[in-house]
Structures are given as structure tokens and as C-alpha cells.
Amino acid sequence: MKNLLTSLFNLLPSETVFAHCDIPCGIYDPHQAQLAAHTIIRMMNLVGEVHEEDPKMLAHQISRITKVKEEHAESVKHEVTVLWGDYFKEEHLKDYPKLHELVFKTLKLASKARQGLDLEVAKELLANVQTISEIFYKTKGLEPVRVKSPYPTEGELVIFK
Amino acid sequence: VRALPISRFIVSGNSMVPLLSEGKSVVSFNWYYLLSKPKIGDIVVAQVGKRLVVKKISAIRAKEVFLIGEYRDKSTDSRNFGWVKHTQLIGKVILSF
Numbered sequence A: 001m002k003n004l005l006t007s008l009f010n011l012l013p014s015e016t017v018f019a020h021c022d023i024p025c026g027i028y029d030p031h032q033a034q035l036a037a038h039t040i041i042r043m044m045n046l047v048g049e050v051h052e053e054d055p056k057m058l059a060h061q062i063s064r065i066t067k068v069k070e071e072h073a074e075s076v077k078h079e080v081t082v083l084w085g086d087y088f089k090e091e092h093l094k095d096y097p098k099l100h101e102l103v104f105k106t107l108k109l110a111s112k113a114r115q116g117l118d119l120e121v122a123k124e125l126l127a128n129v130q131t132i133s134e135i136f137y138k139t140k141g142l143e144p145v146r147v148k149s150p151y152p153t154e155g156e157l158v159i160f161k
Numbered sequence B: 001v002r003a004l005p006i007s008r009f010i011v012s013g014n015s016m017v018p019l020l021s022e023g024k025s026v027v028s029f030n031w032y033y034l035l036s037k038p039k040i041g042d043i044v045v046a047q048v049g050k051r052l053v054v055k056k057i058s059a060i061r062a063k064e065v066f067l068i069g070e071y072r073d074k075s076t077d078s079r080n081f082g083w084v085k086h087t088q089l090i091g092k093v094i095l096s097f
Helices: A002-009 A031-049 A055-087 A090-095 A099-115 A119-139
Strands: A014-018 A144-148 A156-160 B006-012 B025-029 B043-048 B051-061 B064-068 B089-096
Touching: A002 B025, A002 B089, A031 A055, A031 A119, A031 A156, A055 A099, A055 A119, A090 A099, A090 A119, A099 A119, A119 A144, A119 A156, B006 B051, B006 B089, B025 B043, B043 B064
Parallel strands: A014 B006, A014 B051
Antiparallel strands: A144 A156, B006 B025, B025 B089, B043 B051, B043 B089, B051 B064
């Protein structure tokens, strides 16, 4: 029934209706999401490295590290959501049909990384963000490459040639 | 009020993601608000300046509605262009495909 209706409605002339964001600037970059994912790994490592005799200072240091970890988990969610909502289009889904699922899993991992201290979760989050970055560059007609990051995490960064 | 009861529009932009994404067709029933009052949550096509916009009604006051995008971080809506008069509503979205 819906198919019949849509076929009939397709016969109607169409007009453009706008659902625009503030400034369609066209400037998108997956780098910030990668930076944030690396930061989460670094913060989880730092939690295990804190040496403080004074319990007050120990609580203080752990609190500071946790705050940064949580902020960067939110940053991953924000950056990935912007790419998903503003940049990726229907035509990209034809080439990358699992993109929605990948974004969904990435957002869930970011929330999990925010809540806990499981390094494996943080590593999986970074891997997902790297995959999204590769897809992003490919949709731009660029060739993505993985290089060793200069960060203490020693993980990789996805850039393009 | 448009003479035709039904119009088809193609969505441009992402402020209604995930409900409506770029390139989707939406069909509006243009006589809907002759018979019914606007309700919060209605997806509507409205004339704002020279543009037609598709947004959701988030608040109602006498003869005016407040429209917002579904993806609020990235939407130009009544927070920018203010309250919209009932007479600016083209129709209620009844179908998207």
C-alpha cells in the first residue's frame, strides 16, 4: 500500500524544503575524534601510574585524570555524531552499509569508556574511530594511511596521503 | 493556504536527522490546519522568509508556533528566526520516503 502511495506521490512535482544547520561550512575532520580516543587510553594508563602517599592528593589526582577521560569520551561522541549527522550522506551508505552500526557501536563504546577503566574498551573505541576516519577519507576520494602517533599511547593515527 | 491539498518536497540539509535525512521526499497535507489546530510534535513545512523549512513544533501560543530541528545542535530554527505564525504553515508532513 505504501509503495503504491509513494509511486503516486512521486508523480507530484517536488520543491526543496530546507532542514539546514547554521552554517553549511563543509569543514569536517575525524582528527579530533582520534585525538580524544587516544587521550582516553592515556588517562586510563595514568590512573594506574599515580603514586601519592597523601590520600587527599591521591583523590585529587585521580579526580583530575577521570575528569579529562570523561570529557574526551564526550568529545568522541560529539565529533562522531557531527560526522554522522552532518557529513555522511545516503550515497556513502551504499558504499559503507555498516556505517550506521559502526557509529552506534562507537557511541556506546565511548559511553562505556567514560563510565569505566577498561583499557580494552578504550582500545576498541580507538579502533572504531580509526575505521570511521578511514571511511571519511575514502568518501573524500583520499587514500587513508595509518601512521604511528607521536603520543605516549604509541597507537596509530589515520591520516591521508 | 495552497490550492492543492498535497505537496511533495525534497529535504535539503541535516537538521532533521535521524527523522528525515538529506534527499528524502516528504509529503505534506496542506489543508490539515484548516480543520485542526497545530499540535506539539507535528512535523510541518513552513514558509520562513523566502525559504520553505521542515521542522517540528515544540511550543504553541496564540496563533504562533515555535519550530525546532530534530538534531538540535545543528539546526537553524525558531531559536534563530523566532515564532512562526500559523498562516506561515504550509502543511503537516504525513509521509516520508
